[in-house]
Structures are given as structure tokens and as C-alpha cells.
Amino acid sequence: MSIIVAVEGWSPADWIEGLKAVAPDRAVLTPGDDVDLAAVDYALVWKPRPGYLASLPNLKVIFSLGAGVDHLTSDPDLPDLPVVRIVDPDLTGRMTEWVLLQVLMHHRQQRAYDAFQARKTWKSLRQWSSADVRVGIMGLGVLGIDAARALSGLGFPVAGWSRSPKTEPGIDCYSGEAGLGPFLARTDILVVLLPLTEDTRGILDASLVDRLAKDGPLGGPVIVNGGRGGLQVEDDIVAALKDGRLRAASLDVFVTEPLPAESPLWDAPNLTITPHVAAESDPLALSRYVARQIAAFERGEPLQNLVDRSRGY
Amino acid sequence: MSIIVAVEGWSPADWIEGLKAVAPDRAVLTPGDDVDLAAVDYALVWKPRPGYLASLPNLKVIFSLGAGVDHLTSDPDLPDLPVVRIVDPDLTGRMTEWVLLQVLMHHRQQRAYDAFQARKTWKSLRQWSSADVRVGIMGLGVLGIDAARALSGLGFPVAGWSRSPKTEPGIDCYSGEAGLGPFLARTDILVVLLPLTEDTRGILDASLVDRLAKDGPLGGPVIVNGGRGGLQVEDDIVAALKDGRLRAASLDVFVTEPLPAESPLWDAPNLTITPHVAAESDPLALSRYVARQIAAFERGEPLQNLVDRSRGY
Numbered sequence: 001m002s003i004i005v006a007v008e009g010w011s012p013a014d015w016i017e018g019l020k021a022v023a024p025d026r027a028v029l030t031p032g033d034d035v036d037l038a039a040v041d042y043a044l045v046w047k048p049r050p051g052y053l054a055s056l057p058n059l060k061v062i063f064s065l066g067a068g069v070d071h072l073t074s075d076p077d078l079p080d081l082p083v084v085r086i087v088d089p090d091l092t093g094r095m096t097e098w099v100l101l102q103v104l105m106h107h108r109q110q111r112a113y114d115a116f117q118a119r120k121t122w123k124s125l126r127q128w129s130s131a132d133v134r135v136g137i138m139g140l141g142v143l144g145i146d147a148a149r150a151l152s153g154l155g156f157p158v159a160g161w162s163r164s165p166k167t168e169p170g171i172d173c174y175s176g177e178a179g180l181g182p183f184l185a186r187t188d189i190l191v192v193l194l195p196l197t198e199d200t201r202g203i204l205d206a207s208l209v210d211r212l213a214k215d216g217p218l219g220g221p222v223i224v225n226g227g228r229g230g231l232q233v234e235d236d237i238v239a240a241l242k243d244g245r246l247r248a249a250s251l252d253v254f255v256t257e258p259l260p261a262e263s264p265l266w267d268a269p270n271l272t273i274t275p276h277v278a279a280e281s282d283p284l285a286l287s288r289y290v291a292r293q294i295a296a297f298e299r300g301e302p303l304q305n306l307v308d309r310s311r312g313y
Numbered sequence: 314m315s316i317i318v319a320v321e322g323w324s325p326a327d328w329i330e331g332l333k334a335v336a337p338d339r340a341v342l343t344p345g346d347d348v349d350l351a352a353v354d355y356a357l358v359w360k361p362r363p364g365y366l367a368s369l370p371n372l373k374v375i376f377s378l379g380a381g382v383d384h385l386t387s388d389p390d391l392p393d394l395p396v397v398r399i400v401d402p403d404l405t406g407r408m409t410e411w412v413l414l415q416v417l418m419h420h421r422q423q424r425a426y427d428a429f430q431a432r433k434t435w436k437s438l439r440q441w442s443s444a445d446v447r448v449g450i451m452g453l454g455v456l457g458i459d460a461a462r463a464l465s466g467l468g469f470p471v472a473g474w475s476r477s478p479k480t481e482p483g484i485d486c487y488s489g490e491a492g493l494g495p496f497l498a499r500t501d502i503l504v505v506l507l508p509l510t511e512d513t514r515g516i517l518d519a520s521l522v523d524r525l526a527k528d529g530p531l532g533g534p535v536i537v538n539g540g541r542g543g544l545q546v547e548d549d550i551v552a553a554l555k556d557g558r559l560r561a562a563s564l565d566v567f568v569t570e571p572l573p574a575e576s577p578l579w580d581a582p583n584l585t586i587t588p589h590v591a592a593e594s595d596p597l598a599l600s601r602y603v604a605r606q607i608a609a610f611e612r613g614e615p616l617q618n619l620v621d622r623s624r625g626y
Contacts, residue, residue, distance in 0.1 A: 090442055093468050097443065100467075101417040108414055110587075117586045120579045122571035124590045129403055129598075130410065153466070154413075155406050258435035266433045273430045274423075277437045285442075 002027040002039045003294075004056065007046040007065065015044060018287030023294070042294060050075040061297060063290050065281060067091065067143055068228050069307050070196040083307040084293060090285045092146045095226055098278035099147040099191055102224045102250035103156075106189060107133055111248070111270065128217035130155035136187030138203075139194035139227060140166045140173070141313070143279070147191060159183055163199070181211060188216030189224060195313035196228035205233035209240045220247030226278040229254040234265060241268045252278040315340040315352045316607075317369065320359040320378065328357060331600030336607070355607060363388040374610060376603050378594060380404065380456055381541050382620050383509040396620040397606060403598045405459045408539055411591035412460040412504055415537045415563035416469075418585065419502060420446055424561070441530035443468035449500030451516075452507035452540060453479045453486070454626075456592070460504060472496055476512070494524060501529030502537060508626035509541035518546040522553045533560030539591040542567040547578060554581045565591040 003019055003026050005012045012030045019028045029035050031052060040056045046065040053062060054077040062083045064072050069085055072078060105111065109125050116123050135151050137144045140162040148171045152158045159172035161183040166173050174183035184190070190212060194200045204223065212221035223246060225232060234255055240246035248270035257276055259265060265273065297303055307313060316332055316339050318325045325343050332341045342348050344365060353369045359378040366375060367390040375396045377385050382398055385391060418424065422438050429436050448464050450457045453475040461484045465471045472485040474496040479486050487496035497503070503525060507513045517536065525534035536559060538545060547568055553559035561583035570589055572578060578586065610616055620626060 090444075093443060094440070097417055097421060097467060100413065101421055101423065104410055104414040104417070105423075108410060110414065110418075113587050113590075114585075116588070117579070120574050122588045124588045124593065127407070127590060127593050127595075129595060130406060131403075150466070153463070154410060261433050266430070272427075274426050275429070275435045275437045277426075277440060280437065280440050282440075282442060 001025075001041060002029055002036070003042045003044060003290075004035065004040045005030050005044045006048040006052060007044070008048060014283035015287065018283040019044070019290065021284065022287050022291040042290075044290060045072060047071040048075065051077045053077070053081075054079050061294070061303065063293070064307070065286070067095070067141075067279060068195050069313060070228060070230065073307075073309065073312055082303055083309065084303050085305045085307050085313075086281065086286055086289065087142050087305050090282055091279050092142055095143045095193070095279035096146045096150050098226055098252065098274070099193075099224060100150055100154075102226075102272065103135060103151060103189055103191065105250070105272065106218065106222045106224075106248055107156075111272075131157065132217045133157075134159070134186055134188045134213065134216065135191060136161065136183055136189070137171075137191045137193060138162075139192065140168065140171075141193065141195070143226075144191075144193040145171075147193065151191075159186060184208065184211040184213075186213060187221070188213050188218055189222045192223065192225040192227045192231060194227045194231055196230045197312035200228075201230050202233050204231050204237065206236040206240060206245075209236065209246050218247050220244060222247050223249045223251075225250070226252045229257060234263070238264045238268045241271055246270075248272075250274070252276055314338075314354060315342055315349070316355045316357060316603075317348065317353045318343050318357050319361040319365060320357070321361060327596035328600065331596040332357070332603065334597065335600050335604040355603075357603060358385060360384040361388065364390045366390070366394075367392050374607070374616065376606070377620065378599070380408070380454075380592065381508050382626060383541060383543070386620075386622065386625055395616055396622065397616050398618045398620050398626075399594065399599055399602065400455050400618050403595055404592050405455055408456045408506070408592035409459045409463050411539055411565065411587070412506075412537060413463055413467075415539075415585065416448060416464060416502055416504065418563070419531065419535045419537075419561055420469075424583070424585075444470065445530045446470075447472070447499050447501045447526065447529065448504060449474065449496055449502070450484075450504045450506060451475075452505065453481065453484075454506065454508070456539075457504075457506040458484075460506065464504075472499060497521065497524040497526075499526060500534070501526050501531055502535045505536065505538040505540045505544060507540045507544055509543045510625035513541075514543050515546050517544050517550065519549040519553060519558075522549065522559050531560050533557060535560050536562045536564075538563070539565045542570060547576070551577045551581045554583055559583075561585075563587070565589055 005015045016028050037056050038058055041060050044063045064085050135156045135158045137148045137160045140160045148158050148160055152170050161174045165175040250272040252274045318328045329341050350369050351371050354373050357376045377398050448469045448471045450461045450473045453473045461471045465483050474487045478488040563585040565587045
């Protein structure tokens with residue numbers, strides 16, 4: 001009746017504390033402890049060491065931290081067990097906050113005003129209306145839908161794109177390869193909340209930038225990526241920012257994290273970098289969610305938010 | 314049947330163009346033109362020269378640009394005519410965008426991440442939830458209510474304070490002198506959307522700062538003022554930012570505008586300055602609104618959004 005906390009590149013202490021607080025009757029361990037591997041029923045994981053999960057013979061459920069599961073499905077020895085994605089409302093709300101903040105910074109020309117303030121210059125710029133800025137959301141999962149609704153509520157015309165067709169009131173929905181071109185061509189600010197799969201890896205490249213709308217009020221297209229770093233071809237993004245094909249960008253995720261000091265992204269113009277904090281998890285809130293799911297599973301009820309491994313998300 | 318456009322410190326060209334587009338049957342003039350004063354029926358004004366409106370013998374209605382009317386009621390010779398405040402939805406939406414942007418920048422520690430980025434430093438900070446940040450809105454007019462609803466929708470616990478008692482679903486409403494202390498004591502981020510009256514002039518001073526909550530997650534209280542510069546005691550705000558009693562602030566309005574180059578605000582720490590652009594008006598949209606009101610008035614219908622001059626707003 002143990003829970004193993006296997007979170008690499010992230011201190012496990014907060015998670016252990018959170019799980020112990022909400023599940024005081026369980027042993028909560030990490031791979032470094034003296035673990036009875038056969039006694040582990042559940043695993044809470046972020047980038048677990050490949051092969052580690054396969055070493056737990058009685059594991060029943062894998063709980064995957066974060067919205068994406070590519071950190072897990074890259075393990076060739078991943079056991080064939082249910083994988084539950086952590087999608088609590090707090091995480092969704094945090095992502096929507098980050099998306100709204102970045103979209104509003106671009107829309108309201110905050111970086112230009114920051115530069116004026118640094119020079120003690122009082123200067124106002126023509127401000128277009130939110131009704132004139134077409135936002136496009138790539139990825140209409142839980143996160144994409146929530147961000148789309150919030151942006152639509154502020155008066156932005158919002159469209160969404162997803163692999164398979166979806167419908168959402170007030171959102172103009174495009175799908176599949178055929179829908180991608182028209183979707184990009186009507187988009188001034190592209191918000192990316194896609195999962196990382198073999199289909200989406202490197203999708204944010206020079207050709208995608210060139211397919212975005214060029215006639216919007218911002219003076220060129222803007223990309224806001226809160227999804228996964230592997231979606232980006234970072235050299236293409238740097239080049240497009242430098243020559244102005246891309247007006248600006250906000251990136252929270254990167255191909256290599258932490259972003260290396262020698263990355264040309266640090267010096268790219270009109271780029272806002274945040275260090276993978278758009279939807280950082282609150283250990284106590286997520287521990288409660290995991291404990292609720294374990295209790296339901298042991299009562300024989302179905303697990304929520306299961307990953308479809310054939311799709312990769 | 315003329316409309317006079319008397320906007321000081323603001324180019325009248327966009328307004329003249331807007332009004333001509335929507336009211337092609339009227340003469341649209343400015344005080345510098347060869348004006349037949351007796352032919353002027355309507356005036357569209359922003360900070361008109363004191364006494365000018367009194368020189369128009371057949372003036373029927375005054376349309377006041379911007380949300381506040383203190384720029385007008387300070388004229389001792391203001392004729393006793395209906396004053397219509399311009400409150401179109403676009404203006405309200407623009408203010409809500411600015412308020413959301415500034416609140417989210419403080420809540421999500423964007424300025425700290427900006428500083429890390431400038432040093433090419435990858436570092437994440439503990440991020441509290443919106444549920445832990447108590448936002449308080451001073452002023453529950455059209456602008457205050459809209460901002461309160463949007464912030465509440467993002468999960469912030471929102472309270473409001475107004476001179477006279479109000480109720481609004483989901484917003485904890487305080488009022489009057491007796492309600493001010495409890496309202497300030499539970500507020501981490503204070504959003505100010507008050508009108509400027511003799512009661513509110515200088516209300517944002519050292520004693521108000523000291524009454525705000527000190528135990529919130531941001532490490533001290535934050536003020537976001539999109540109302541009027543005259544609400545501020547600017548020396549008090551500079552001193553409170555310098556010694557940390559105020560954690561941060563965003564100001565769009567100032568006692569003297571343009572903000573003079575020698576103002577100590579330019580050098581105050583943790584302060585974001587925008588040059589009175591929070592809810593800058595779109596001349597064409599507002600011209601349509603004015604034309605609709607004139608047409609209704611001439612059909613004998615009541616004017617909308619009349620200023621109550623006994624209250625000053």
C-alpha cells in the first residue's frame with residue numbers, strides 16, 4: 001500500500017509532504033529510499049528514470065504530473081498500466097492566467113511602454129480594440145478551451161485548431177491538416193497549447209510563421225507557447241524575430257530546459273521568456289486530487305483523465 | 314445644427330472625422346474655426362477652456378469624453394445643461410484589459426521574470442494561487458463592476474468599496490467611511506477606479522497604504538490606479554515604494570500630465586507607468602455613440618448616462 005514519488009529534476013519534498021497530509025495511512029516513498037518494490041501500488045511521476053516504473057511488479061496506476069505526458073511516453077519500458085494525467089482546475093486556471101497575461105502584454109503594447117518609461121518618456125500609442133485582434137488557439141484540450149473562453153470573454157475573436165474536429169460555442173473551430181492553413185491565415189496572436197507527439201514535434205517552424213496573418217493591427221504575427229518546448233524549431237523562431245516576420249513572442253517552454261546560457265533566444269528581440277512556470281503545480285492541491293482518485297479506484301470506480309496512449313495524450 | 318469639438322491637449326482631428334462620418338448632415342467645428350456661436354447645439358468636450366461653453370447661447374447638451382467629468386466640473390462658468398458621460402462598452406472593455414494586465418503582472422511576478430531574463434537566468438519562483446490574492450476595487454461604477462467580474466472569473470476573491478451601498482453577485486461589497494477600514498484591511502491588490510471629487514482627492518496617501526493588508530502572498534500591498542491622478546498623493550506613494558510599505562504599483566494617471574521629467578515617480582522602484590492610455594477612446598466608436606444619443610434626444614427621448622452634478626459624477 002505504498003505510493004512512490006519519482007519526480008526527476010524537481011524536489012520531491014513538497015509532493016511527499018502533500019501526499020502524507022492527505023493520505024496519512026499510506027507509505028509515501030521516493031526511489032532513493034529502502035523501497036519494497038512489490039509493495040508499491042501507485043506512482044506519482046515527472047520524467048521518471050526510463051525503466052524504473054517497469055521495476056515495480058504490482059504497480060496499478062501511474063499519475064503523471066503536468067498537462068503533457070511526453071516525459072513519460074518516451075520511456076520504451078513504460079508498463080502497460082493506466083496513466084492518469086493531472087488536470088486539476090488550479091492548473092488550468094494558472095495556464096489561463098499566463099496566457100491572458102502574455103496576450104494582453106502584446107495587445108496593449110506593454111513592452112513599448114516599458115521602454116518609454118525607462119527613458120522617462122511620456123508617449124501614447126494608437127490602441128486598437130480587442131475586437132480587431134484575432135487570437136488562434138492550437139490545441140483544444142482542457143487548457144485550450146479554458147483559455148479560449150477567457151480570451152473570447154475579453155472581446156477577442158477566437159478560433160481554435162485541433163487534430164480531430166471539435167465544437168465550442170463562440171469559438172470558430174478548425175481541425176486537421178486541411179483546417180490548419182485557413183486557421184493560421186486568420187490568426188494575429190497564436191496561442192500554442194498542443195501536446196508533444198510525433199505529429200506535433202517541430203510544428204512551430206519558419207513555414208508556420210509564414211502562414212500566419214500579416215495584416216493585423218500588431219504589425220505582424222505573435223506566438224505565445226505555453227505547451228511544450230519540443231513543438232518549437234528555435235533557430236527558426238530566433239530568425240523570424242530578428243527579421244520581423246514574427247512581431248513578438250512569449251515562450252514558457254524550450255527544447256532544452258533549463259534554457260542554456262548560450263541559447264540565441266536570450267538575445268532575440270521582442271521575446272518574453274518565462275522558465276516553465278505557466279502552469280506550475282501546487283503540490284498540496286494536486287496531492288488531494290491524487291488521493292481522491294486512489295480512493296475512487298479502490299472503490300471500483302473508473303479513473304478520470306486517463307491518457308490514450310495510442311494518441312500520445 | 315452644429316456640433317463643436319472642444320478637446321484641449323488632444324488632437325481634435327480624429328473626433329471631427331468620426332463625427333462627420335456618422336453625422337454627415339451636421340457642421341462639425343472646433344473653437345478655432347469661424348464659429349457662429351448661436352448655431353451650436355451640441356458640444357463634445359475634454360478639458361474645455363473655462364468659460365468657453367458659457368459663450369454658446371443655444372447649447373443644448375454637453376458630451377464629456379472619458380469616464381470622469383472632473384475636467385469639466387472644475388469650470389466655474391459651466392452652464393446648467395445636461396452633461397452626458399461617454400461610457401461606451403469599448404471604453405469599459407479597454408479599462409478592464411488594462412486592469413487585468415496590471416493585476417496579472419503583479420500576481421504572476423512578471424517583473425521578477427523580466428529581470429531574470431535580462432541576466433539570462435533560468436529561475437522559477439514559488440507561485441501562489443489566484444485564490445490566495447485578495448483584490449479590492451475602489452469605485453463600483455460601470456468600470457469597477459466590469460473589472461470586478463473579470464477578476465472574480467479568474468478566481469481572485471474580489472471585494473468592492475463605494476461611497477453609497479451597492480450589491481453585486483460574487484463581490485463582497487463595502488461602503489462609506491465605516492466600510493473603508495475593513496475593506497482595506499482585507500485587500501492585497503487595490504484597484505482604484507474612483508471618480509475625482511472633493512471627497513476623493515488625495516485619498517491614496519500614506520495612511521491608506523498603511524491600512525492595506527500586510528500578510529498577503531505578494532510580500533506587501535500593491536496599488537493599481539486607472540482612475541484619476543488627483544486621487545494620489547504622489548510623494549507618499551514614492552516613499553512607500555522606496556521603503557517597501559508598498560510592494561509595487563501600476564499607475565496610468567498622474568496629478569500633472571504629461572508626467573514631468575523631474576517627477577520622482579520615474580525612478581521609484583517596482584512601479585509601472587503607462588501614459589494615461591488605460592481606456593483611451595476610439596474616436597469612431599464614440600462618435601457613433603454621440604450621434605445615436607443626439608438622434609434620440611431630438612426624437613424627445615431621454616439622454617443616457619447623465620452626470621449628477623450634485624455628486625460630481
